[in-house]
Amino acid sequence: MTAELVRGQNHLLDRTRVEIRVAAGGPVVAGVMLGDAQGRLSGVEAVAHPGAPRRTGIEVPRQAAAEHRIAVDLDALPGAVHRVSVLLALPGTTGALTTFGAAAAPAVAVTGLDGTALARYTLTGLDAESAVVAVELYRRQGAWKVRAVGQGYAGGLLAMLHDQGLPQAAELAAEIEQAVGQGQARAVPAPAPVAAGRSERPVTGPAAPPTGDRPSSAPRTTSDDPAAQAPGAPTAEPTAAADAASETGAASPASPAPPAAGPVDYRHPRRRSSPAPPDPAPSPAATPSAPATVPAAADAPAQPVAGDAAGWSMEERLYNQVWGMFEDLARSVAAYRSADDFAASRLEQELDEALADPRNRLGTAADVARATAGDRHASLVMQARAALDRDLGQLVAESQVVEPALPPAFARWDSPVWHSYQAPQERPMALRLGDLHLPEVLDLRIPMLVRLPLERGLWIDSGPAALVHGGPDPEREVGRRELGSALTDGPPDEAELDRLAMETAVAIAARLLAVHPPGDFAVQVIDPAGTAAPALAPLLESGALPALPVPGAQGVASVLEGLTRRVDLVQMAVRHRAADSLPPDLDPAEQLLIVHDFPHGFDDRALTRLRYLADEGPAVGVHLLMVADRARTREYGPVLDPLWRSLLRITPVPDAHLADPWVGHAWTYEPPLAPEGSQVVRQVLGQLAAARRTT
Template identity: 80%
Template sequence: MTAELVRGQNHPLDRTRVEVRITAGGPVVAGVTLGDEQGRLQGAEAVAHPGAPRRTGIEVPRQAAAEHRIAVDLDALPEAVHRVSVLLALPTGIGTLTTFGAAAAPSVAVTGLDGTHLADYTVTGLGAESAVVAVELYRRQDAWKVRAVGQGYADGLTAMLRDQGLAQAAELAAEIEQAVGLGHARAVPAPAPAAASRSERPERSAAGPAAAPTAQRPAPAPPTAADDLAASGTGAAGSGTAPKAAGSPASHSPVDYRHPARRSAPAPTGPAPAAPDGPPLPVAGDAAGWSMEERLYNQVWGMFEDLARSVAAYRSASDFAESRLEQELDRALADPRDRLGTAADVARATARDKHATLVTQARAALDRDLGQLAAESEVVEPALPPAFARWDNPVWQGYHVPLERPMALRLGDLHLPEVLDLRIPMLVRLPLERGLWIDSGPDTYDRGGFLPEREYGRRELGSALTDGPPDEAELRRLATETAVAIAARLLAVHPAGEFAVQVIDPGGTAAPALAPLLESGVLAPPLPGAKGVSAVLEGLTRRVDLVQMAVRSRAADALPPDLDTAEQLLIVHDFPHGFDDRALTRLRYLADEGPAVGVHLMMVADRAQAREYGPVLDPLWRSLLRITPVPDAHLADPWVGHAWTYEPPLAPRGSQVVRQVLDRLAQARRAGQS
């Protein structure tokens, strides 16, 4: 069964020798780029084009034409190739087209050698672009997939090649144009013999009409739900036209579809076994990377991107279905004579049936992708190391103080409303480049950010919560608990003595939440009042100044012996209580200069109260990553701009895992000091 793709959607390939068939509304140049794990080109030899039509495993046509066939042998590609991108460009001086928006949208079909269609995609939404990345074939779990890209470039081939990292993009674009011009001059304007392939048929002269597909088209039939699906690009039964995904930029603004190295690498235990009648079974750590930790990190980021794009395709198709329903209902009721009677009822029923068909097929495509991601999540979650794992992961029961620092840390979970059961770990690289602002103010959630369906009880995270939105006191308590959970995790994933936590709590109101840190001995009791604020800020400011001077002068041995060189996390609770102008200046200094020398900031505060200081604190607020103590949809992904619901990394209700981990860490510290 053919998969009709929309922009951003992917589909597995069940074979490695395929053809990419292209049909356009006029002469186009077809080419292929061979990218590495990040999609970057290693040189001009990584591009197959009319001047160099054959590369290992690839053969492209030598001329511009309205129809092309590209031969691809994925098994023959060099090991370094992880992404095969199919490029289309409008040639200069051949035909009358200067932009893709002036002709019918080009369509791309990935087929088997026997002509079986595996995936179709029509590149819609193009306007002023003269070059486009139509589709890409990429490795995934030791298998290959095809993804509909549809990324256009108004500046043509040069901009496209430069975006893929080719340094000599302008020179290669000129070489391609020259090769296309020479091929066109040699072309014979007579029809090709019937036995010749379409990709080898000579193009008509520039003075004649644009080349058209050779297949005879039947007379148009009345529109059906399948025709509407073709226009919407929802996936199952149309020609595959793809409206822009929700949140995607205008077509003339290049979108970077790359993500951090989600490309297949050999699994530690061999290739993934094939599931019966389905894609290969997921394997933990199948992404690229030098270590298992790096492979798992890249795999999680790939799951994040795949979920974002699958949901974007579903939302785009659903929006189209709603728009089409409104248009057809408006047409049915436009004439007052048709508003009553059987004809009007039939028109309305037909429109609603089409709408239901579109939505059902879009949801089926989404459910297929979600099923694959859910299966992968079930395999990946148990394999995560402590730095990436939830507090309820069994890996914490066998916790041992690490000997090396991790590459990243889990700050919580992310999910989308279309699939509440699938959580994607929110991983941030270490050391932290930005501080954290844990928002304890109720005004954020009063505006609709708090959603009642977030099922706290089912997840059993954190302390007991009320059935409705938490009040101000409860939010403050949860914000402090979230800060402690993150601080405990940071301490636990660093070697003993290489990470320390300090707390500013002028009013002493954070004492109950700080109990696990205080009772284990990994945190000294915070000093109360304004003097405590001043003492902590002065000490950390001195540390930043001394380490900066030591780094600039390359004199690390000259640091005072009493200076703690371990990385520091400063938790500021109940801000701005206890802060004067001098303290604010020092806090801003630590936020700006601290991360580079190992001093990180975590604010637990209500932004509404912080506004009392006016624009002084605006740069501080903007420099920190905002997270919330309750699930809230305020984070956006960099691909399609979804509003992701963030869930804080709290331990299960009643669990003692945080205390147990901190006790083991404290024991290791005491053993190291003895």
């Protein structure tokens, strides 16, 4: 099974002859640096690059291209070589890209010679960098491992080589640029844009988010509050020229010119969709001898298939398929709303023109003008709704196929997959944080997937403000029925919202525990008032939470002090590459800190530590989950605004406050609560506890 790596993570290689495959959003230069046990290079002869593509045990491509294959024979390397670092660089002024942040995140995969993927790493978070050390293969106690590095350099290739301690860095950088310039004409051209009828989708990285910080590709918020910013998902951004053309209306250089007039096609260019309606049949008067034709069976819409997307594994294909459905629904509804707005504006314009003449304002002429304009408006709306219903029908059918095939990390709590749950051996690539839907189709839920590990914390808003941005009444009633009797008749009061918020936090914590291998994830809770005990019962019963949190300011200080120490130690170990020197009492598991009833029990020192954990914790495995009333925290002034802005706001009840990264619809978010009366959370945590005891 392919290991999905994140920055700093390593994976054991079970073979010594491998290929390193690179896929980028544009032409890049690939090379390899051979270092000793401390990572030092012996000289320019320790670098394989387009000007010198072959070193002992290494062969790299001779030119810049969007895809590369690097051959590595670890057994053939000199005995002094302990590190094989793969570098990627943009080809200077001759390249189409100037920074890695201007295109899709590059992906690096270590495969066997037969193409079997062993480990994969997507280099997310790159922005102004033009050179990066992507991965390194290193020797440890006689075995070879691969580590995801992702160290970028805004100064380009020269800055990277300088950082490796090469005194001839400038000469080597110039030699590489010269070799790339000479081989540029032979570079493999980028593939032509995929036709609209094909079913391939781009392999996305995180997420982006969706687009704010990518990957992630979760939605972004549209609340007027600048703090209500969600991550840019799971990274489902268009990366090919055809995608950009579909958004801007411009034609792709590799595609035929569009017709001079006609409707705009908002459908995703890489997803299979229903065929366009056939052209109207010619009139018999025009072609009296033309026989009537019957559409071929091949023109019928293709049946949806779970995993019908690009990816290295079924999990990644399902992830990309869910994001493709998300984008398709966003664009289909955008087309419908645009057509509806056009019909309304045209109706108003026609009525104004018809009634501009005073002679048409009386008698039957005014009635005829109004009726004619109304008929045109109704016809346009019916055509737009028919197109939307066609797309929605296909998406609903696809959802009915995809939802049962989702693994536990992507599935709802009521999915049958939880009945056969077994503790995983490795962490998944993403987690379901809830569902999203639009008012045009209330019965179609799109899973809200965020990449793991979490790149930012969560804020579950337990105050009445959680209902301010709510959707229409029918939408809210659907969400109320889905939550069962957890919501009483009428709007929930403050105590009920607080209870639902803490139950949502426990449901998310249980999901995170369930999708990680036993012992790789732990939960800590801060509850100064001691009111969260009923909601914490599933965690206490399973042993995931050893004991109830210590109340008062003392409990707040002790937990924050321990986690701050952990972040400091791990940061130093990562910075100095001394992970083996961590103290034995340090828990290596990732930590989720649930803070309830914030800011009760917090002084200035505790608040400073909490903000430090929110900023620095995710990079070293400490994640924050706040359960608090945003309105109440405003009493403390702007000091809490940075904390609020750094977290993704979600709500314990259905609420329309999230936006997609393509057209900005206000999507209704529904929390991942288990069905009323279900024991699935307790059962899953119990099985996880049993697996933890056996391991």
